[in-house]
Amino acid sequence: MPIPSLHVLILSALLFAIGVIGVLLRRNLVVMFLCVELMLNAANLALIGFSQRLGLLDGQVVVFFVIVLAAAEAAVGLALVIALYRSRRTLDADQLNLMKY
Amino acid sequence: MNSLLLWIPLLPLLGFVLNGLFGRRLPKPLVHWIACGATGASFLLAAIVFQRFLNLPERLVQVVYFRWIESGDFVANFGLLLDPLSMVMALVVTGVGFLIHVYSIGYMWADDGYYRFFAYMNLFMFAMLMLVLADNYLLLFLGWEGVGLCSYLLIGFYFHKPSAAAAGKKAFIVNRIGDFGFVVGLVLLFVTFRTLDFRTLFAQVAALPVEAHYGVLTAITLLFFVGATGKSAQIPLYVWLPDAMEGPTPVSALIHAATMVTAGVYMVARSNPMYGRAPETLFWVGLVGALTAVFAATIGLFQRDIKRVLAYSTVSQLGYMFVALGVGAYATGIFHLMTHAFFKALLFLGSGSVILALHHEQDMQAMGGLRKYLPVTAATMWIGALAIAGVPPLAGFFSKDEILWHAFSGGARGHLVFFGLATLAAGLTAFYMFRLIFLTFHGRTRVPEDRRHHIHESPRPMTAVLAVLALLAAAGGFVGLPAWLGPNVLADFLQPVFAQLPSAEAAAHAPHDLAQELAVTGAAVLVGLLGIAAAWLAFVRRGALPDDEKRLGAAHRLVFNKYYIDELYDRAIVRPLAWISESWLWRIVDAGLIDGLVNGAGALAGALGDGARRVQNGLTRTYLGWVAVGAIGVGLYVLFLFG
Numbered sequence: 177m178p179i180p181s182l183h184v185l186i187l188s189a190l191l192f193a194i195g196v197i198g199v200l201l202r203r204n205l206v207v208m209f210l211c212v213e214l215m216l217n218a219a220n221l222a223l224i225g226f227s228q229r230l231g232l233l234d235g236q237v238v239v240f241f242v243i244v245l246a247a248a249e250a251a252v253g254l255a256l257v258i259a260l261y262r263s264r265r266t267l268d269a270d271q272l273n274l275m276k277y
Numbered sequence: 278m279n280s281l282l283l284w285i286p287l288l289p290l291l292g293f294v295l296n297g298l299f300g301r302r303l304p305k306p307l308v309h310w311i312a313c314g315a316t317g318a319s320f321l322l323a324a325i326v327f328q329r330f331l332n333l334p335e336r337l338v339q340v341v342y343f344r345w346i347e348s349g350d351f352v353a354n355f356g357l358l359l360d361p362l363s364m365v366m367a368l369v370v371t372g373v374g375f376l377i378h379v380y381s382i383g384y385m386w387a388d389d390g391y392y393r394f395f396a397y398m399n400l401f402m403f404a405m406l407m408l409v410l411a412d413n414y415l416l417l418f419l420g421w422e423g424v425g426l427c428s429y430l431l432i433g434f435y436f437h438k439p440s441a442a443a444a445g446k447k448a449f450i451v452n453r454i455g456d457f458g459f460v461v462g463l464v465l466l467f468v469t470f471r472t473l474d475f476r477t478l479f480a481q482v483a484a485l486p487v488e489a490h491y492g493v494l495t496a497i498t499l500l501f502f503v504g505a506t507g508k509s510a511q512i513p514l515y516v517w518l519p520d521a522m523e524g525p526t527p528v529s530a531l532i533h534a535a536t537m538v539t540a541g542v543y544m545v546a547r548s549n550p551m552y553g554r555a556p557e558t559l560f561w562v563g564l565v566g567a568l569t570a571v572f573a574a575t576i577g578l579f580q581r582d583i584k585r586v587l588a589y590s591t592v593s594q595l596g597y598m599f600v601a602l603g604v605g606a607y608a609t610g611i612f613h614l615m616t617h618a619f620f621k622a623l624l625f626l627g628s629g630s631v632i633l634a635l636h637h638e639q640d641m642q643a644m645g646g647l648r649k650y651l652p653v654t655a656a657t658m659w660i661g662a663l664a665i666a667g668v669p670p671l672a673g674f675f676s677k678d679e680i681l682w683h684a685f686s687g688g689a690r691g692h693l694v695f696f697g698l699a700t701l702a703a704g705l706t707a708f709y710m711f712r713l714i715f716l717t718f719h720g721r722t723r724v725p726e727d728r729r730h731h732i733h734e735s736p737r738p739m740t741a742v743l744a745v746l747a748l749l750a751a752a753g754g755f756v757g758l759p760a761w762l763g764p765n766v767l768a769d770f771l772q773p774v775f776a777q778l779p780s781a782e783a784a785a786h787a788p789h790d791l792a793q794e795l796a797v798t799g800a801a802v803l804v805g806l807l808g809i810a811a812a813w814l815a816f817v818r819r820g821a822l823p824d825d826e827k828r829l830g831a832a833h834r835l836v837f838n839k840y841y842i843d844e845l846y847d848r849a850i851v852r853p854l855a856w857i858s859e860s861w862l863w864r865i866v867d868a869g870l871i872d873g874l875v876n877g878a879g880a881l882a883g884a885l886g887d888g889a890r891r892v893q894n895g896l897t898r899t900y901l902g903w904v905a906v907g908a909i910g911v912g913l914y915v916l917f918l919f920g
Contacts, residue, residue, distance in 0.1 A: 199901050208897075269897045276895025 184225030191218035205257050205267040209250075216246050279340045281326055282357050285367060286410060288319045289402035296399065300392025312395035313378045316402055320371035323364075330364055336773060339412050339476060346415070350471060358412035358475055362774045365611060365767070366409035366543055373535045373618050374402050376742045380626050381527040383739040384633060394434060394525065401427035405536050409543060414463055414473040417544065421459070421508065424537045425452050431532060432524040444520040451517040455507015462500030469493050479550040487554045498551050498558040501544065502565075509541030511599060512569045515592045516843055522584040526629030529584060534591045534625050535618035542598045542614050546607045549775055553605065560690050563603020567698035570596030572840075574705035578712070579837045581823045582639045583628045586713050590665070591621055593702055600695050601680045604687035607775045608768040609679045612757045615767070616672035619753045620664040623746035624710075627658035630735040630743065631717060635724065641713065642823045646722030650732040653740040655718040657747040662714045664750040666707035667805040674802070675754030677703060681801050682759070682794055700804055707808025715816035716823065723822075759798070761791055 191214055198211030220239045227235030261267055292315030300308050330336060341356035359367075378398060385394050404423025411417040425448075433445030463473070472478050488494050505511070510518035521533045532538070545552060545562065552559055570593045577589035594617050601610035632639055634651055648655035664671035667678065681703070684696040724732065734740065756767040815821045826833050835841070892903075 196905055200898060200905065203898070272897065273895035277890040277893050 181229040188218045188222040286406035288315045289399040292399035296396035308392045309382045316375045320375045323371045353415040356412040357410045361771045377531040380742040383736040431528040432521045441523040444523040448517040452507045455504045458500045459504025482550045495555040498555045505541030519588040530622045530625035534621040539614045566596040566599025567695040570702035574702045577709040604689045606683035608771040613676035616676040620661045620750035623661040630654040641716040644717045645720045648718040657743040660747040662710040672754035704804040704808040707805040711812035
């Protein structure tokens with residue numbers, strides 16, 4: 177008995193919303209980073225839901241690409257976070273405001 | 278012939294370029310050799326051209342060198358027109374101009390800016406020759422403005438002197454008022470006839486009838502005459518000419534007596550096919566001329582500055598020329614222009630000789646008895662004064678007599694009034710000229726004792742020029758003999774230019790009453806002699822001096838102060854204009870409105886930018902928030918578009 181598509185989409189939307197809210201409200205860069213990952217995976221879930229619904233594999237293929245990309249992104253992103261912490265001794269996004277008018 | 282003609286104006290231009298660019302580094306003799314050489318060669322060329330011109334089957338040469346301006350159906354050529362009128366003018370301008378250039382060698386020798394003076398003089402010669410030789414109104418206007426510019430530059434030659442700088446500005450601005458009328462007239466002319474070329478235009482005009490009332494020709498000619506009143510110093514725009522005496526004396530002689538100020542007379546004479554068909558305008562020309570002749574002559578009566586007397590005399594004589602034009606006697610106007618160029622240049626140069634001998638003293642109160650020290654100057658000035666007073670057989674007698682006769686016998690409206698005023702002016706002229714002569718050269722000298730031995734006759738180039746001009750002033754009148762005495766060579770020569778006129782035809786066929794003409798001549802000579810006799814009684818017999826004239830009281834004060842016309846213009850025009858300019862145009866329109874708009878536009882852009890840059894606060898979360906807002910916006914858009 178397959179899971180109804182609507183349920184999948186609702187869960188995906190909820191996950192995405194949590195991710196967005198997390199990015200906007202949290203100040204720690206690592207947590208914001210995690211929230212971005214959450215949004216990516218919410219998108220993955222929606223793709224899989226459509227794939228199952230339409231009986232096509234295209235969606236699942238795209239998901240693999242996204243996972244690979246997310247891994248690469250995590251490597252670069254975490255390296256940036258570490259470099260940033262070394263120079264500024266903080267990961268509070270509100271303290272990192274040198275690039276302004 | 279064609280290329281020779283072009284070189285007449287081009288040679289002085291070449292002299293101007295050489296002296297203007299390199300004159301500062303050239304030795305003084307080379308400077309005046311260039312300048313006098315250029316004008317002298319120009320005169321020689323004019324003489325050669327004249328000789329060939331006389332042998333032409335049809336005495337009319339128009340040469341178009343290139344197309345100057347072309348825009349739509351507006352075309353202006355760079356072309357020269359040689360006909361009897363421009364031939365006479367070119368000869369007078371180059372001839373008198375050359376003599377005055379030579380005179381300037383002596384007069385300006387000790388001056389700084391020697392090269393500057395000669396450069397401007399040559400530029401003036403170029404512009405004046407363009408004015409008289411142009412074959413269309415636009416090119417004439419180029420010369421017209423060119424001579425105005427040179428006049429400004431030369432009046433303000435001693436620009437470190439505030440009065441000279443102010444006089445230059447005054448001349449320029451007053452001329453601008455006249456030129457405004459001229460330009461409007463040019464536009465109206467082009468709109469009406471679609472051409473500015475003299476021959477094409479006059480061929481069209483010849484087909485038109487005489488305008489009984491105000492019509493388009495009357496409007497054009499009146500506007501042109503406004504320009505002429507500015508350039509030729511007639512009421513109400515004459516005020517600049519007396520002030521123009523701030524310039525060096527050769528400038529006064531060349532520009533402000535012999536040539537430039539006669540440009541208005543030339544222009545009216547050149548436009549005779551139009552003026553001849555606009556009797557209303559001619560009436561105004563004659564009236565303004567006659568009034569100016571008397572008005573300026575009365576001011577000349579009490580002036581103490583020797584050059585100012587001559588300046589008002591020039592204004593008065595120009596009025597005389599306009600009287601001639603006003604009664605349709607164009608050839609006579611040009612005749613008087615020519616003789617006036619001779620004797621007025623002579624008188625100015627003679628006064629320059631006096632001024633130089635007295636180390637720039639111009640007040641006649643401090644002169645007297647100079648004929649012992651300056652014999653050549655005194656003799657030549659005497660000839661000039663006799664000529665301007667109209668004593669036969671000198672040049673002024675013939676031309677002045679001819680004007681009076683035409684004013685008397687002409688059929689134009691108001692001609693007897695013009696005749697009366699002109700005769701009165703003749704008497705006044707004789708009086709003030711001999712007042713000048715007696716106060717300067719006769720009686721006991723009033724030069725201070727310690728300065729008397731410094732007085733000596735001017736150097737050879739100057740006295741030679743005076744002698745030549747005296748000869749011309751004495752004999753120049755014989756080219757225009759009255760009908761009862763012989764052929765009028767000048768009028769016959771000029772006849773083709775003025776022939777197509779209805780009024781000229783009428784005048785030619787008018788019965789010639791010899792008795793009347795002789796009576797007019799006798800009256801004119803008598804009036805002149807009376808003026809001389811009155812001057813002799815007052816200034817020789819009774820030995821009056823300018824200081825004694827103050828006893829005449831209010832009348833003297835009024836005339837000596839030039840009827841307070843300058844003050845009137847100052848109160849009525851200059852000050853209100855200055856007030857409006859300062860309190861309105863400057864403080865409100867310029868500083869308030871214009872600056873407000875410009876500065877406001879800048880401030881607005883600044884304020885907008887300042888507001889917009891606040892968005893970029895450097896916080897990642899804010900940027901991400903905008904990304905989210907954008908994403909939601911795009912989502913909603915898609916939803917509404919396809920949902």
